[in-house]
Amino acid sequence: MGLQVLVVDDSSTMRKFVKKAVTASGLNVSQFFEAANGEEALKQLEENWIDIIFTDINMPVMDGITFIREAKKDPIYREVPIVVVTTEGAKEKVEEIRSLGVDAFIKKPFRPEDVRNVLLDIEGAEFELEELPGAEGGDF
Amino acid sequence: MDKAALEKMLIEVVYNVFSTTFFSLVEECPDPPCEECDDIYHGRIEFNNGEWGTLDVVISRDFAKNVTIDFLGKTEDDPIEESEIADVCGEITNIVGGDISTKLSDITGEYWKLSIPKVERKNQCPPLHFEDPNHITVFFQNINEDKFIVHLAVRREI
Numbered sequence: 001m002g003l004q005v006l007v008v009d010d011s012s013t014m015r016k017f018v019k020k021a022v023t024a025s026g027l028n029v030s031q032f033f034e035a036a037n038g039e040e041a042l043k044q045l046e047e048n049w050i051d052i053i054f055t056d057i058n059m060p061v062m063d064g065i066t067f068i069r070e071a072k073k074d075p076i077y078r079e080v081p082i083v084v085v086t087t088e089g090a091k092e093k094v095e096e097i098r099s100l101g102v103d104a105f106i107k108k109p110f111r112p113e114d115v116r117n118v119l120l121d122i123e124g125a126e127f128e129l130e131e132l133p134g135a136e137g138g139d140f
Numbered sequence: 141m142d143k144a145a146l147e148k149m150l151i152e153v154v155y156n157v158f159s160t161t162f163f164s165l166v167e168e169c170p171d172p173p174c175e176e177c178d179d180i181y182h183g184r185i186e187f188n189n190g191e192w193g194t195l196d197v198v199i200s201r202d203f204a205k206n207v208t209i210d211f212l213g214k215t216e217d218d219p220i221e222e223s224e225i226a227d228v229c230g231e232i233t234n235i236v237g238g239d240i241s242t243k244l245s246d247i248t249g250e251y252w253k254l255s256i257p258k259v260e261r262k263n264q265c266p267p268l269h270f271e272d273p274n275h276i277t278v279f280f281q282n283i284n285e286d287k288f289i290v291h292l293a294v295r296r297e298i
Contacts, residue, residue, distance in 0.1 A: 011227050011230060012223075012224070013208070013212060013228050013231060014227075016212055017211060058234070058254055058256065086238070087234055087235055087237070087239065087241070088254075089239065089241075089242030089245075090241065090251050091245070091246065092245070092251050093251060108161065109156060109160040109161035109235050109239070111161075
């Protein structure tokens with residue numbers, strides 16, 4: 001059975017790009033859900049079963065850090081793996097984000113294959129990724 | 141950090157962002173793209189509310205449309221919304237600004253906070269704060285010679 005994936009980013013085109021990259025990674029996705037900020041993301045979590053979250057940090061209304069803090073307070077949502085996809089790369093900021101208990105970090109700019117590598121590295125999640133044709137590790 | 145080093149950093153960041161995420165090879169070009177300034181998108185992002193600096197990206201609408209088509213995996217015949225083009229310009233500004241902010245944070249040891257990027261469609265080139273003592277303006281072009289401008293103004297010691 002495919003996974004239900006939540007993509008959180010204030011840029012609709014970046015959400016499309018992340019969805020394409022996740023699909024290309026070989027992850028078996030049954031449905032994507034989208035949110036333009038942390039507030040919308042929390043609503044999506046309330047209304048839908050989500051297996052993994054890809055979230056930006058720098059967003060209006062509710063930023064990614066606040067969203068992750070809120071999600072981690074909930075006994076159910078806190079178990080959902082979170083992959084942060086962000087332009088933030090300053091050491092201090094990355095440490096702050098990692099300390100929230102996120103499972104993986106992808107810095108923009110990124111290549112679609114980076115998504116596959118990150119999914120393979122998430123401890124305890126053991127996502128089954130389809131073999132990609134053409135190259136080991138993924139040829140996009 | 142001197143101006144030449146700052147310019148080198150900016151150029152490397154722009155090359156990397158365009159080749160990695162926007163599937164587009166760009167290079168520096170000597171001439172300003174003034175003839176293409178009648179229909180442009182202007183993206184701006186601020187560092188620490190503009191107190192530490194700003195980054196501007198000025199890109200012709202035609203070039204922005206082509207980048208959007210490539211980014212979204214569309215063809216020229218596919219419908220494309222103006223909002224998608226604006227959104228991609230915002231993301232270019234955001235990712236270039238984010239990479240610059242990361243590098244400047246590492247250099248100074250202080251966090252260069254990014255704003256949310258603002259994007260506007262305009263019919264003339266915006267004022268780019270050439271009066272700032274520490275500013276860099278670089279003209280770029282792709283293989284079709286579509287041109288764009290990246291302007292970085294830094295307002296504190298680095």
